[in-house]
Structures are given as C-alpha cells and as structure tokens.
Amino acid sequence: MLDILIVTPAEPGSKAGNRATAERWKRLLENSGHTVSILTRYQGQAADLMIALHTWRSHEAIRQFREMNPKIPLIGVLTGTDVYSPEFRDEQATHESMASADALIGLHRKVATDIPEGFRDKVRIVLQSAEKPTQSRCPATDPFDCCVIGHLRDEKDSLRAAMAARHLPDDSRIRIVQAGKPHNPGWRTMAEQEATLNPRFHWLGEIDRTAVQSLMRSSQVMVISSRMEGGANVVSEACRGGLPIIASDIPGNRGLLGDSYSGYYPVENEKALASLLLRAERDADFLAELRNKVTELAGNFTPAAEQAALIAAIDYAFSRMGSIASP
Structure with a gap:
C-alpha cells in the first residue's frame, strides 16, 4: 500500500471544485487501502506518490517534489485553467509541470487533444463521480x-x-x-x-x-x-x-x-x-x-468507476518509473 500526498491550492473548507476532488479522491484511495494526506503546499513531506491538482497553481509544489524525489512518481491533474485559458495562467510554469509529471490526469475524454502534443501520451482519464441521490426527483410543476x-x-x-x-x-x-x-x-x-x-x-x-x-x-x-x-x-x-x-x-x-x-x-x-x-x-x-x-x-x-480509473492512473505513473503500484 502507498503513502500518497494530494496537493491542492484550495484551502480546507473551500467549496472550490479542486478541494472537493481532493477530498473525494482521499476517500476513494483510502478505501483501496492507501494512506492519503491533503496539502495546500509541499514542505518536503516523504511519500510514495504525489498527486498535484492544478498543474499551474501547484507548480511550485511540483517543482519542489520533483527536485527532492526524482525517482518517486508524480501525477499532475489537468484543470480547465491548465488547458484552456493561457490568459489566466503562467503558461511556461504550466508546461514545466506537465513535463515534470510522470502521468497527467484529465477529467474529460477530449482533454488530450487540447494540450501540447508532447504531453499527450501521459494522459489518463478519470471521470469524476457523484453519489446517486437518495431521494426521488420532484414532480414537474410550474414554473x-x-x-x-x-x-x-x-x-x-x-x-x-x-x-x-x-x-x-x-x-x-x-x-x-x-x-x-x-x-x-x-x-x-x-x-x-x-x-x-x-x-x-x-x-x-x-x-x-x-x-x-x-x-x-x-x-x-x-x-x-x-x-x-x-x-x-x-x-x-x-x-x-x-x-x-x-x-x-x-x-x-x-x-x-x-x-x-x-x-x-x-x-x-x-x-x-x-x-x-x-x-x-x-x-x-x-x-x-x-x-x-x-x-x-x-x-x-459512479464512485467505483472513478476509483478504478484513479488506481489505473497511479499504476501507469509507477510503470513509467519502472515500478508497479499495488492497487
């Protein structure tokens, strides 16, 4: 089993999507037997793997982790800002993060076609899950x-x-x-x-x-x-x-x-x-x-589908480092 760090720029208590994703992935990975910590900044903590949400905003954490842990797998997660809005980000930093990552997680199936060609083979897709509602939909009424x-x-x-x-x-x-x-x-x-x-x-x-x-x-x-x-x-x-x-x-x-x-x-x-x-x-x-x-x-x-895709992305990152992760 792995000791995993998830880095997100969203602080605890934030309702930002990145925070929700980090918290959900923590649950899914812990259900798979791994130990998971969520950080908003990297300060040299030891780990078997780091997953960085937002390749631009987490650029410094990615840079530091890669320098300190050149042989430990690193996964970057591509957000909308990372892929679609150069006017809102530091594009050089974003691409440096993509280059440093052993694998890139995309959250929809078309993301690989929208990033530089040299990074596309690193992309693995993890569709975000949601629980099935416990209550039925309300009957249609006006308005x-x-x-x-x-x-x-x-x-x-x-x-x-x-x-x-x-x-x-x-x-x-x-x-x-x-x-x-x-x-x-x-x-x-x-x-x-x-x-x-x-x-x-x-x-x-x-x-x-x-x-x-x-x-x-x-x-x-x-x-x-x-x-x-x-x-x-x-x-x-x-x-x-x-x-x-x-x-x-x-x-x-x-x-x-x-x-x-x-x-x-x-x-x-x-x-x-x-x-x-x-x-x-x-x-x-x-x-x-x-x-x-x-x-x-x-x-x-479904959570099960997201969990399986997330574990597959982790295995892929380890395979690129010449190792195999245990699910």
Whole structure:
C-alpha cells in the first residue's frame, strides 16, 4: 500500500471544485487501502506518490517534489485553467509541470487533444463521480425551473442563462434559479442587478450541499454555460440524478456527454440557449431524449468507476518509473 500526498491550492473548507476532488479522491484511495494526506503546499513531506491538482497553481509544489524525489512518481491533474485559458495562467510554469509529471490526469475524454502534443501520451482519464441521490426527483410543476450551479466567474459565463431568459416569449413558464458564490464584488453586483431587473431570474447566492441537491431535484433542466471546463462535476451529479443538461458546446462538456448529445448550444449565444430552453419546456419528446441520455451516461460517473480509473492512473505513473503500484 502507498503513502500518497494530494496537493491542492484550495484551502480546507473551500467549496472550490479542486478541494472537493481532493477530498473525494482521499476517500476513494483510502478505501483501496492507501494512506492519503491533503496539502495546500509541499514542505518536503516523504511519500510514495504525489498527486498535484492544478498543474499551474501547484507548480511550485511540483517543482519542489520533483527536485527532492526524482525517482518517486508524480501525477499532475489537468484543470480547465491548465488547458484552456493561457490568459489566466503562467503558461511556461504550466508546461514545466506537465513535463515534470510522470502521468497527467484529465477529467474529460477530449482533454488530450487540447494540450501540447508532447504531453499527450501521459494522459489518463478519470471521470469524476457523484453519489446517486437518495431521494426521488420532484414532480414537474410550474414554473419550469432551470438551475445553474457554480461560482459566478468569467470562465463559467455565469449569467448567460439569465440573459437567455430575456429572449423567451411571455407565455413561457421558464425560470432560471442560480446558486453560487460570486468570484468578486463585480459579479455580486451583476447578479443582484440581474435579479432585480429580470423577473425570470432568481439568484440564491452560495448554498450548502443539501440545498444544492434539493435544487437539482426540483429543477427540470440544468444549464452549464461555461466558456471552458476541465470536466465539471455537476455533469456527473446531474447524470446520476437523471437531470437533463443543456450545455455550451465546448470540449469539456463534449468530453463528458459525448458528441451525439442533443443539448448543446454555441458558447456565449444566449439566443440559441433560449431556443433550447424553450424546446425543453415545450417538446416533451426532446426533454425525454435528454433525460434518457444522461441516465444512460450515469454509469460512467459512479464512485467505483472513478476509483478504478484513479488506481489505473497511479499504476501507469509507477510503470513509467519502472515500478508497479499495488492497487
């Protein structure tokens, strides 16, 4: 069994996706018999393996670990910022981290095509899991609620669904119900103004896990409007709960839902999003098609599947170092 370090830039108690992933992987790996510690910075701790979430933000930890432990496996986990937004990161540091890693974990199936070619053979895919909801979905009622869940920030294009709601006809029953903490005061102001001016938009602010689950159960559709995604865990949660998804047409969504999924709209196009939302409201066959597809995909996002993929990625990292990890 292994002594594993997981490094994440997200502090304890943070609701950031990286922290949630670190905590979930800790549980999965401990269930496999390993010992796991989560760190926000590396300070020379001994280990048999390090997994670094966010190759850019964890660059210093990766550099230090590699220098101190040249013969111990190191795995870098590719986030959306690492792959899709050079304007938000130090690209040289990101690529140095990718080069230092023995393996790279991608959180959706298309990620390898979106990184430099020299790093692609290191990529192993680990789809994030979600528990199956213990309570049934609520019966459909008026209004036709469409939820948006996630921090309000530029990368998420967070108010696009609210903008789309302005283009709906007067007789539409659609309401956008959004939950998420604003990334900065500017996003708070925009959300508050939108809630005041747009009668179809209801912003809940940051809510706890139980309230998020309740919102998903009572919604008819989830909107994922991101400009970029490394692999959104809310996709896993929606699929496990049978909640239809309408998503921006980006690799991070296609890499989870597949190219044949019918619920995509062109990124940043609120009129196209409005049309899809209206179709979901009024075309029962279309809504059923989306629901059937996410239900079909749900098996990809079980804890057992994630655990197996994570162990396979660890074995691959050890094999590149000339060793074999024990699962």
